[in-house]
Amino acid sequence: MTERVQSCRRCGTCCRQGGPALHRGDLPLLAAGLPPLADLITVRRGELVHHPLANTVRPAEVELVKIAGSGRQWTCRYYHDGCTIYDRRPLACRLLKCWDTGDVEALIEKDTLTRLDILPGDHALVPAILFQEREFPCEGFAEIHAGSEEPSQELVAELQGRAGAELRFRSELVARHRLGLGEELFYFGRPYFQLLQGLGFAVAEGPAGLVLSWRGRHRGAR
Numbered sequence: 001m002t003e004r005v006q007s008c009r010r011c012g013t014c015c016r017q018g019g020p021a022l023h024r025g026d027l028p029l030l031a032a033g034l035p036p037l038a039d040l041i042t043v044r045r046g047e048l049v050h051h052p053l054a055n056t057v058r059p060a061e062v063e064l065v066k067i068a069g070s071g072r073q074w075t076c077r078y079y080h081d082g083c084t085i086y087d088r089r090p091l092a093c094r095l096l097k098c099w100d101t102g103d104v105e106a107l108i109e110k111d112t113l114t115r116l117d118i119l120p121g122d123h124a125l126v127p128a129i130l131f132q133e134r135e136f137p138c139e140g141f142a143e144i145h146a147g148s149e150e151p152s153q154e155l156v157a158e159l160q161g162r163a164g165a166e167l168r169f170r171s172e173l174v175a176r177h178r179l180g181l182g183e184e185l186f187y188f189g190r191p192y193f194q195l196l197q198g199l200g201f202a203v204a205e206g207p208a209g210l211v212l213s214w215r216g217r218h219r220g221a222r
Ligand code: SF4
Pocket: 007, 008, 009, 010, 011, 012, 013, 014, 015, 096, 097, 098, 099
């Protein structure tokens, strides 16, 4: 019997579906400065994420830190006609074999790194990250995503208040710590109002701050 040998053709199809989540096995890479924090994006627990193997959207069960996309695209920012960090690519990329996804499936949301795993405990922004998790949680997003009814006015008002407060919170920290956009996305993930847009809310700027309204289900969140 002839065994069929397959190997990565480096076609980039998997890289175009988004950068990988980082795992404990990537700590030596991070210690060596790769990827830099500004190339990472945090996906907070409860955020809706695209599950590449099942090709579905579902809430993240744990916080994830991923290599960010390029610009507004989800394509991994290290993909430019091939992986530009191939010899130092993260664990999930080294294990991914699109013709046999067992290894990488076993890795999904297991031994993943959080912001607090990556940052030293005495980092100046650790208290802010803890505050964000406490005051602006993403819990409940799954119910909104799965719900068949329009959210109640009370819920819309609550989320509107939270989105406005989260924007003020992060803007103040971005200014105080002079964070670039890449660093902001690592330290705080995407703004709360953007996450709500992915759930089906329209967000506008009014004289008193952000104004939220329900525009209907949008299943394309990632
Ligand atoms: S793992 Fe598969 S999809 Fe990804 S680059 Fe290699 S051949 Fe392409």
